[in-house]
Amino acid sequence: MSDAFLREIAESPLEADVSRRLGQVVAGSLSQGLEVLLDRDQPLESLAVGRYVTIHAGGRIFFGMITDIALDSAHIAFEKNPPDLTQPFMREVHLGASVFGRIHVAPMLVLDVQGPGAYLPQPVKTIPRHYAPVTVATPEEVGYVFGQEGVAQDAEGREAHYFFIGRPLDMEHVQITLNLNRFVERSSAVFGKSGTGKTFLSRLLLAGIIRNHVAVNLIFDMHNEYGWEGTAEHVSKVKGLKQIFPGRVAIFTLDEESSLRRGSNPDATVQIGFEHIEPEDVEMLAGVMDLSDVQVGAMYAMYRRLGRHWLQHFLDDHWLEQNYGGYDEETGKKINAMKAFAAEMGQPQSTLAALRRRLERFTRFGFIVAHPVDDSITRILEYLQAGRHVVLEFGRYGNDLQAYLLVANFLTRRIHDRYVKATEKAFGDESQKPRPLVITIEEAHKFLEPGIASKTIFGTIARELRKYNVTLFIVDQRPSGIDDEVMSQIGTRVTLALDNEEDIRAVFMGVSGGQELRQVLARLDSKEQALILGHAVPMPVVVQVRRYDLAFYRQMGYVEGEDLHRQADDIRALLGAGRKKRYDS
Amino acid sequence: MLGRILRSSTTRFTFGRTARGEDMPAFGDLVKAEQGGITLLGLVYEIAIADDPFVRQIVAASDTMAAERVEDMRQRRQVPVEVTALTIAFRQADRWVYGLPPRPPTALQPIWPCDCEEVRDVLADFAFFRRVLTCDACPAEELLAASVLRGAECQPPGQARPYLVRAGRTLARLLSHDPAQLDAILRRLAPVAEAYS
Structure with missing residues (x-):
């Protein structure tokens, strides 16, 4: 992180932000987010949900995300009966005074002063005061919060691997990184x-x-x-x-x-061996296989009686016939093996017959074999x-x-x-x-x-x-x-574009301030833009996901062509075979 | 000198003068009076010409009258032209205070016009807008428009339009609850502002 940024904050935060000023905080709460009245000259058209803003107040820097943009007016009459703006003078007077723009900002994080020039990202537990100036976050500020790609210590002093996942909207030179250790720490x-x-x-x-x-x-x-x-x-x-x-x-x-x-x-x-499949493995397929509760119960019953060979035997006509078929000694009639098997298992024959028809599908899976x-x-x-x-x-x-x-x-x-x-x-x-x-x-x-x-x-x-x-x-x-x-x-949760309202609602399940981010998610581009929130990022962020291309492969350590030959030569040289000719020369 | 005080209060003062002369104040003009070392400023909002027995007799006696006689009667009235100004500010310890003075000017105190520099100085701050808007006895919309236009006239070259826009925005804020009144005032300012473009 650039020392220049910290120096700027320490010296004169407000002056430094004049050129980036968007407006001022006029209302809001920690739970509902902040209402920001835009300054007169701010063109609404150039703003977008998902962008970061900073609010300097009380010696702290609050980071927030624009989650909504609205048109407002000083009086309902300006909406119902718009003033005549054909004359430039009237436009200059009314725009920004009688009618104006407003943004909704969700506070995400605060940089707390820890000492001279030392700032620690903290969860937001309060909000900035009335009329605190709101400015567009600079690339340096965003970069400071998300850290650089590589290995570093996280806020809790643990080793953390930061992985560059993409860039924030409209900030081409800023890398948004994920803390991979935290990413894998939970699902x-x-x-x-x-x-x-x-x-x-x-x-x-x-x-x-x-x-x-x-x-x-x-x-x-x-x-x-x-x-x-x-x-x-x-x-x-x-x-x-x-x-x-x-x-x-x-x-x-x-x-x-x-x-x-x-x-x-x-x-x-x-x-997978038939004998290795247990009822629990099949039970979760009840929905897709259309298994009833009675059929699931029958599987467990067979497992109790037949042990690990339950499925193999159940699907094996020969085994059934051999063990339960044959002829009645008294009547000489042929015994229905399935009926006898069902009676032995204490299950209705129709249940087992239906279950068998469904489980027979497994025999068509080439990876399920009798003897792996x-x-x-x-x-x-x-x-x-x-x-x-x-x-x-x-x-x-x-x-x-x-x-x-x-x-x-x-x-x-x-x-x-x-x-x-x-x-x-x-x-x-x-x-x-x-x-x-x-x-x-x-x-x-x-x-x-x-x-x-x-x-x-x-x-x-x-x-x-x-x-x-x-x-x-x-x-x-x-x-x-x-x-x-x-x-x-x-x-x-890394979320790409979603259309369905229920899906959007589900993504924010259990997320503090999730409602405010719904607008952001609903307006992601349909390709390669993602909203990342949760454990692995210090605050929710919208990114343009980085490309998965040759440059990425190389950064991951992939080598090919001449580079591969050069690497091979180096290894040979290291092993004492440096004078050997390359195969392709 | 424009005239002398006839009657006054802390909120307004009325001065009388002859109908003669080129310096008859106009509606919306800024005028000043001295009182105990304090300079009071007022915006002219009413100019009244009352009748008297001579005027009544002349009007009743004849339909036709020589123009010279009519003009003579106009100039030599027995009753003064009464001009009333709304007090908007006073100067104390070298600064303008936008509010009511501690005491009104006393009778026969002379009234003076304000020059452009004073107008520019006093009307640069739109704090007087609320004083005008809350005046029940005044035609507030007209007075505000006239005073702002007067202020624009006194701006340096190129500054009149920005001044009018600033005034318009201040009014938009103050009159956000009453878009109709705001519109009435802005419509008075707009043609002049466009002419300055």
Whole structure:
């Protein structure tokens, strides 16, 4: 942060702000925000919601965001019966005096004096006095609040990795940074309607997490956009995380054929054994599979009776026939195996028949096999604990919501379970704790909708905060479909444009002053503009998200072409092979 | 000298004068009087010409009268022209105070016109607007418009229009509760302001 800025504040804050003055505070409250009367010469047309203003009062600097812009008049008659403004004199007199502009400012943060030249960003607990001058925030002021990209200490003295996520509106030279440590500390979310760039923004954030080593990622990549290659608006293809961070990102796949066809070069294929699937894994699919409560109950009943082979046996005609079929010894008639099985299980035959028809769908999923060649859970955990990030591609199964929900729930339940055990084992010993894990899920409302959120592992993780070092990174287009309790636990919300009123309301669930920000969110550009609020930023901010392009790859450490050769040469030289010729020369 | 005080109070004063001479004050003019070392300033808001027995007789006696005789009767009236001014400020200890003086001018005190420099100096501050607007006995809109136009006349070259705009904005603030009255005054100022453009 520039010393010049602090010096300017210390010396003469008001004088320094004259040229940037917008108006003065005339009313307001801490809970409802501030009303600012614009000075006569301020053109309303050049203002925009989402911009920052500063208010110097009482030796402090209040930071606020413009959340609404309004036209006002000194008397209702000026609206009902407008004065004749054909003469320039009348315009000069009335505009700004009889009729005027007003902005609504939500106070977000205050720079408190800590000593000579030392200012500490604090939450706002009071408001500036009447008629305090309001000025446009300078790039230096905004930069001071958000800090520079890199590693620094946060306000609480902890190490923090700040990641450049975008630029504030109309401030091309200012970087808005996220505190990644805080971003992964609690569950976070990217919301936005379809086509606004959720995946692109999520890739950026995940790249930041990988680059800064703040956590390991497990990404359930529904549409194969994160691992090797993705699509984007401005170019036909963009690099996936594995291309940018080779050696640090592993691609697991449920559909090896699809992954190979796309050239994503998977590290491992995930298989799930029938015997590993438990009723809890299927229960959360009740909505998408149209399972009734009775059918869910029947699954548990079978599990109690048959143990871990319940599903395999239940779907196996041969097993049913062998164990429950045959011929009645007395009558000689053929025994209905399903009927006998239902009787044994204490369930109505019709219930089990309907359940079987639904569960038979699993047999068409190529990744569910009778005898998996590898323990995928252990394999994924090994990668994660080695600090490698895992992208699980779904291949053609990405279009099948049942497959996505089943696998995500199946893997997450078990990985979370291992994390819980590892964390409890390491109780009190920070060095023994497992690496912080961030699990990325798309279509999150399917996991977290009211009614099932309390039963799924994802609802549990969201509510636990960082207790077991596992947090969620939710990517979703329908925040209103997510359970309120879960929403209130989401630490950082990065929100792209949303249209639906309910979705907008949901984003601000549990956010102090959220109502004031609704106007800001409702007016985001439909592409690559995001409102970030919550745990990882000192105050809500609207950003033009940075580009995901070659410059970004390079900043993340990606090398290619000549640079790669040069790096290889350097390494050879370091290893004593410097005199060897380059392969391409 | 414009005339002498006939009667006065702290809020206004009336002076009498002959109808002769070129220096007859006009509606909205700024005039001054001295009282005990204090200079009082007033805005002329009423100029009254009363009748007398001679005028009555002449008017009643004949429809046709020589022009010289009419002019003679006008000039040599037995009753003075009465001019009333609203007190808006007084000067005390070298500064203008926009309010009412401690005492009114006494009878027969002379009344003087204010020159342009004084007009510019006194009317630069629009604090007198409220005094005029709250005067029940005055035609407030007309008086304000006339006084502001008088103030504009006395501005240096190029400053008359900005002065009128400043005055207009002040009025807009003061009369925000009464857009009709505001409009009436601004309509008086606007043509003059545009002429200064």
